Amino acid sequence: MSVISSTITFMGANPDDGTVAWHADGVPATEIVPLAMHDIDGGELQIYHGDYEAGFTRLNEHGSLPEHDLITVPHRLGASTLAQLMRVLHRTAPIRSGYRVSLNMNLRSRDQPFIDDNPLYYLAADNPDYDWVDQYLTDVRVRQVPAYLASCRPVK
Numbered sequence: 718m719s720v721i722s723s724t725i726t727f728m729g730a731n732p733d734d735g736t737v738a739w740h741a742d743g744v745p746a747t748e749i750v751p752l753a754m755h756d757i758d759g760g761e762l763q764i765y766h767g768d769y770e771a772g773f774t775r776l777n778e779h780g781s782l783p784e785h786d787l788i789t790v791p792h793r794l795g796a797s798t799l800a801q802l803m804r805v806l807h808r809t810a811p812i813r814s815g816y817r818v819s820l821n822m823n824l825r826s827r828d829q830p831f832i833d834d835n836p837l838y839y840l841a842a843d844n845p846d847y848d849w850v851d852q853y854l855t856d857v858r859v860r861q862v863p864a865y866l867a868s869c870r871p872v873k
């Protein structure tokens with residue numbers, strides 16, 4: 718595993734960082750390290766136990782997911798959560814009161830760095846200055862494509 722990026726997230730009763738909405742991650746794995754938790758009610762990691770596309774369809778049709786199909790993982794100071802959340806439907810459970818601050822480390826495979834579900838339009842929508850394009854292309858050229866081609870070689 719290697720760290721692609723890390724962010725510090727603040728989540729309170731009115732979070733607008735998007736993680737409270739059901740989503741699947743663009744990166745293959747994430748480590749969430751709680752840095753501070755203050756009188757928090759809610760704010761757990763909630764994972765849909767099922768196929769993520771079926772889950773999205775269910776959400777569109779019913780607006781919510783049945784409680785018995787959810788796994789709720791509380792965050793705890795002094796412990797981190799390492800999870801594979803690409804193509805896995807999840808969210809931060811709504812926070813009723815209090816707040817939490819966490820370090821989120823986005824991870825990818827060292828041997829297979831091309832495993833990535835972040836489409837370019839998504840990256841560009843989040844970072845409209847396009848300053849990241851050269852760095853991104855260098856990563857594709859230097860790391861992703863050589864690793865991908867190596868992984869395609871027939872096994873003898």
Ligand SMILES: O=C(O)CCC(=O)C(=O)O
Pocket residue numbers: 736742749760761762763807808809810819821
């Ligand atoms: O911190 C959490 O509970 C989940 C965060 C998350 O899903 C994300 O950052 O993509």
Ligand SMILES: [Fe+2]
Pocket residue numbers: 736740741742802807
């Ligand atoms: Fe996520």
